[in-house]
Amino acid sequence: MSLQISSPAFQNNQPIPAKYTCDGENINPPFQFSGIPANCQSLVLICDDPDAPAGTFCHWTLWNINPQENQIAENSVPAGAVAGVTSFGRHGYGGPCPPAGAHRYIFKLYALDIELALPPRANKSQLAHAIQGHILEQTEIIGLYSHGG
Numbered sequence: 001m002s003l004q005i006s007s008p009a010f011q012n013n014q015p016i017p018a019k020y021t022c023d024g025e026n027i028n029p030p031f032q033f034s035g036i037p038a039n040c041q042s043l044v045l046i047c048d049d050p051d052a053p054a055g056t057f058c059h060w061t062l063w064n065i066n067p068q069e070n071q072i073a074e075n076s077v078p079a080g081a082v083a084g085v086t087s088f089g090r091h092g093y094g095g096p097c098p099p100a101g102a103h104r105y106i107f108k109l110y111a112l113d114i115e116l117a118l119p120p121r122a123n124k125s126q127l128a129h130a131i132q133g134h135i136l137e138q139t140e141i142i143g144l145y146s147h148g149g
Helices: 124-131
Strands: 002-006 032-033 042-049 057-065 102-112 137-148
Touching: 002 124, 002 137, 032 102, 042 124
Parallel strands: none
Antiparallel strands: 002 032, 042 057, 042 102, 102 137
C-alpha cells in the first residue's frame, strides 16, 4: 500500500470548509495518513497555494511528525512535530485567504528516512532543501477555496 493522505473535512479537489480559512476560525483541518513505509523515520506536511498572484504561497509547514501518529487533529500540531515559518511570516497554520478567484491548496505529505534537525525558524525553502534525498514516498490532497465564497 502506498502513502495516502485524506481529510474528514474535505475530499480531494473539493472545497475546504470556511471554518479552516480566514473567513472562519482559521484553524488547520484534520488529516489522516495511511500506507506509511515501515522504514519511515518522520513525516513532513507542506501546504502551498500555487495560484497566489505573486507566486506560490506557503500556508503551513510541519516536520518531524511521528510516523506512528497517522493523523493530525483539527487545530493542533502533533506532539514532537515542528511548525515552521510560512509565507505569512509566522509559525503554524495560515488558512486559505485568496484575494480573488478560486485557489488550490495542495497539502503534500512526505515520508522521510530521517528526522530533521531544522530550527523552528526554518522556512519552506530550507525545509525543501533538507528533505532532498530523504523522501521515501510522497502524496497529496488538494482543497479548493474562493475568498468569501
